[in-house]
Amino acid sequence: METGTATNPSEKNAIVVGAGIGGLTTGLALVRHGWRVQLLEAASALQEVGAGLQLSPNAMRVLDALGVGEAVRAASFEPEALELRLGRSGRQVFRIPTGEAARARWGAPYLHIHRADLIGTLATALEAAAPGQISLNAAVEAYTQKAGEVQITLASGDQLAAQLVVGADGIHSKLREQMLGPDAPHFTGNIAWRATVPLDQLTEPPPPTACVWAGKGRHAVTYRLRGGTLANFVGVVERNDWQQESWSEQGSKADALADFSNWSPTITDLIDKADTHYRWALFDREPLPRWHDGAIALLGDACHPMLPFMAQGAAMAIEDAWMLAACVSGDRSVSAGLADYQARRLPRTAKMQAASRANMKTFHRRSSLSRLATYGPMWLAGHVLPGFVRSRQDWIYGHDVTRKDR
Numbered sequence: 001m002e003t004g005t006a007t008n009p010s011e012k013n014a015i016v017v018g019a020g021i022g023g024l025t026t027g028l029a030l031v032r033h034g035w036r037v038q039l040l041e042a043a044s045a046l047q048e049v050g051a052g053l054q055l056s057p058n059a060m061r062v063l064d065a066l067g068v069g070e071a072v073r074a075a076s077f078e079p080e081a082l083e084l085r086l087g088r089s090g091r092q093v094f095r096i097p098t099g100e101a102a103r104a105r106w107g108a109p110y111l112h113i114h115r116a117d118l119i120g121t122l123a124t125a126l127e128a129a130a131p132g133q134i135s136l137n138a139a140v141e142a143y144t145q146k147a148g149e150v151q152i153t154l155a156s157g158d159q160l161a162a163q164l165v166v167g168a169d170g171i172h173s174k175l176r177e178q179m180l181g182p183d184a185p186h187f188t189g190n191i192a193w194r195a196t197v198p199l200d201q202l203t204e205p206p207p208p209t210a211c212v213w214a215g216k217g218r219h220a221v222t223y224r225l226r227g228g229t230l231a232n233f234v235g236v237v238e239r240n241d242w243q244q245e246s247w248s249e250q251g252s253k254a255d256a257l258a259d260f261s262n263w264s265p266t267i268t269d270l271i272d273k274a275d276t277h278y279r280w281a282l283f284d285r286e287p288l289p290r291w292h293d294g295a296i297a298l299l300g301d302a303c304h305p306m307l308p309f310m311a312q313g314a315a316m317a318i319e320d321a322w323m324l325a326a327c328v329s330g331d332r333s334v335s336a337g338l339a340d341y342q343a344r345r346l347p348r349t350a351k352m353q354a355a356s357r358a359n360m361k362t363f364h365r366r367s368s369l370s371r372l373a374t375y376g377p378m379w380l381a382g383h384v385l386p387g388f389v390r391s392r393q394d395w396i397y398g399h400d401v402t403r404k405d406r
Contacts, residue, residue: 014164022300022317023168024122029325031129042139051196052232057106057397059315062322065402076111087215090264106397165296173302185283193235195274204269251279287350292338304349309359319401
């Protein structure tokens with residue numbers, strides 16, 4: 001890697017820090033908008049820790065606009081519905097059909113995909129559009145700015161420069177720390193379990209839906225991946241005895257089973273058949289006061305990490321990527337474009353953070369009275385006013401950042 005690389009005034013040069021979902025989508029969006037892009041990834045290989053994620057219609061519209069929609073569809077599973085069930089009995093509270101109904105109402109499908117498959121699809125598309133521009137083992141330590149240029153320093157001591165730098169370096173972003181100071185996360189009192197199991201190993205496979213299982217002080221989410229051959233499980237439990245914010249820490253099967261004791265056989269069978277049981281503590285963060293500093297901007301988890309209870313973390317990073325590229329691709333200065341990007345995106349992501357926080361409480365009702373007061377009206381609305389239930393998702397799934405008036 002060259003030291004002291006200078007920008008070419010005749011080209012629009014950008015550096016994207018982080019080659020996760022947000023970084024790769026940003027790189028692809030910038031290339032599509034005429035930028036020359038280099039991605040810097042601290043890891044030695046492109047790999048995504050974790051398992052499944054949900055790609056709602058608002059995210060799929062961006063992926064379609066970037067030309068990777070069909071490849072994403074080929075690697076995904078399309079659920080029949082979004083539903084809420086009671087964790088112990090398995091009784092259905094409500095069901096929102098997806099499939100053709102989602103495409104008709106929101107203009108794109110609702111899909112499930114393995115994170116590694118999405119990373120691979122995006123990386124392949126970016127390599128085809130900008131060959132050789134993903135650099136591994138390239139950890140970024142700091143940045144400086146002068147004369148409309150951002151210079152970044154790598155852990156190796158190398159220095160690179162560009163007209164635009166995007167920090168898509170995740171929840172522990174080095175660039176955010178320099179820009180805004182130390183992070184201030186708040187432990188929610190919840191830990192999350194995750195596991196995957198081949199469907200053919202399960203006695204009680206999960207339904208072919210995006211299913212939330214609600215219970216007293218805990219909830220679970222199940223859905224299928226890789227054409228329906230792999231079951232994905234996430235379980236969230238209110239506990240204060242373990243507070244490690246890491247996706248790669250393993251817990252024990254016994255502890256996971258204890259946390260979901262006497263639950264539906266669908267849940268306990270999935271936990272029992274899993275080979276590994278990862279767990280991480282859930283921390284919440286308030287919206288940041290700003291996302292950019294001159295010609296450097298933050299994106300995705302680096303600026304608006306959110307709890308997983310709206311299944312919108314990846315979708316928000318994908319939306320960010322399109323909006324950032326669009327905002328910096330006109331005749332105005334990069335700094336002015338990034339200010340517009342922040343103004344357009346911050347209200348939506350802050351609202352999503354708040355909604356995710358609220359859903360944590362909705363899924364964990366402890367008393368019989370609070371469960372009846374919460375789930376009773378949901379059940380009634382789902383059976384009597386299904387259109388109303390579906391309309392409650394319009395602000396999320398119907399949002400289209402690729403529209404010119406956005």
